[in-house]
Amino acid sequence: MPAQTLPPGVAPADPGSVLLPGHDVPLGRYTTVRRLLPQRQRRLVGAWCFVDHFGPDDVAERPGMEVPPHPHTGLQTVTWLVDGEILHRDSLGNVQPIRPGQLNVMTSGHGIAHSERSPAQHPPVMHGVQLWVALPDPARAGAADFAHHADLPRWRDGDLDVTLLVGEFGGEESPAVVHTPLLGAQLEVRGPAPATLPLRRDFEYGLLAMSGSAEADGVAFAPGALLYVGAGRDALTVRAAPGSRLLLLGGAPFEEPLVMWWNFVGRSHEEVAAAREDWMAGRRFGAVADDPAPPLPAPALPTTRLKARDRRGTTLG
Numbered sequence: 060m061p062a063q064t065l066p067p068g069v070a071p072a073d074p075g076s077v078l079l080p081g082h083d084v085p086l087g088r089y090t091t092v093r094r095l096l097p098q099r100q101r102r103l104v105g106a107w108c109f110v111d112h113f114g115p116d117d118v119a120e121r122p123g124m125e126v127p128p129h130p131h132t133g134l135q136t137v138t139w140l141v142d143g144e145i146l147h148r149d150s151l152g153n154v155q156p157i158r159p160g161q162l163n164v165m166t167s168g169h170g171i172a173h174s175e176r177s178p179a180q181h182p183p184v185m186h187g188v189q190l191w192v193a194l195p196d197p198a199r200a201g202a203a204d205f206a207h208h209a210d211l212p213r214w215r216d217g218d219l220d221v222t223l224l225v226g227e228f229g230g231e232e233s234p235a236v237v238h239t240p241l242l243g244a245q246l247e248v249r250g251p252a253p254a255t256l257p258l259r260r261d262f263e264y265g266l267l268a269m270s271g272s273a274e275a276d277g278v279a280f281a282p283g284a285l286l287y288v289g290a291g292r293d294a295l296t297v298r299a300a301p302g303s304r305l306l307l308l309g310g311a312p313f314e315e316p317l318v319m320w321w322n323f324v325g326r327s328h329e330e331v332a333a334a335r336e337d338w339m340a341g342r343r344f345g346a347v348a349d350d351p352a353p354p355l356p357a358p359a360l361p362t363t364r365l366k367a368r369d370r371r372g373t374t375l376g
Contacts, residue, residue, distance in 0.1 A: 105310015114186030123177025133324035150345030218250030271303025
């Protein structure tokens with residue numbers, strides 16, 4: 060068979076799919092999330108390097124989300140709610156509530172600190188996702204930033220209601236600023252007909268079932284599971300019951316090696332160790348506005364050296 064010839068920038072076909080069921084991780088004192096990325100089988104989807112799905116949880120008699128001030132480097136946080144309310148505070152001075160249908164995008168650059176808390180009077184149910192995007196050079200060494208998007212592109216496509224969080228899809232473009240080719244879109248299923256999603260051949264994708272079961276690429280998956288779909292495809296047919304809510308994530312494969320530890324995304328052990336030292340010494344990250352809680356202390360570094368991994372999880376160096 061002759062070698063496959065593709066246009067510049069188009070990844071070779073990777074038709075395989077991997078089902079990632081996730082595992083439970085405590086987040087703060089009162090919230091447990093299902094962590095879908097990173098996992099041993101798949102560490103990234105494009106530049107999406109971290110996917111936490113939480114809820115739906117009954118928080119009527121509980122504080123809800125309570126995450127004290129903590130640092131980030133080398134990434135963007137993307138927060139999307141289906142139910143509930145979270146108050147974002149950061150070391151740039153931003154104090155911003157986020158409610159369902161709104162998007163928060165925080166760019167850490169070289170360093171930022173923030174906290175996330177449910178207000179004292181909050182809705183009875185909490186449901187959403189917190190996502191991280193790995194920043195490429197040179198954006199990861201740049202200035203920190205924060206943006207709140209109350210209005211996002213929304214449209215009906217057959218039996219799907221689509222909300223575009225990040226990137227371009229269906230001829231629409233999100234106002235959220237990202238630094239690599241990326242896609243994030245919520246799909247709400249309104250009817251029984253299967254939906255055919257147009258894909259970019261140079262993107263890899265993940266499809267998260269936030270509520271309701273779904274089937275794609277011959278694989279059925281339950282709420283809280285993520286289906287990874289490799290690059291080289293033009294379309295993906297999805298079947299889900301009316302009322303299901305899915306999150307489509309995609310992006311060009313991210314080729315820069317990563318060291319991910321605690322709240323830092325770097326390129327080397329030394330870089331992550333320096334970020335930890337700065338946080339513990341009160342340097343670089345600043346103080347979170349209007350949050351009296353003491354900042355979270357960083358855990359001790361592991362006794363073995365942190366090693367960079369590529370997007371397939373292969374250890375480098």
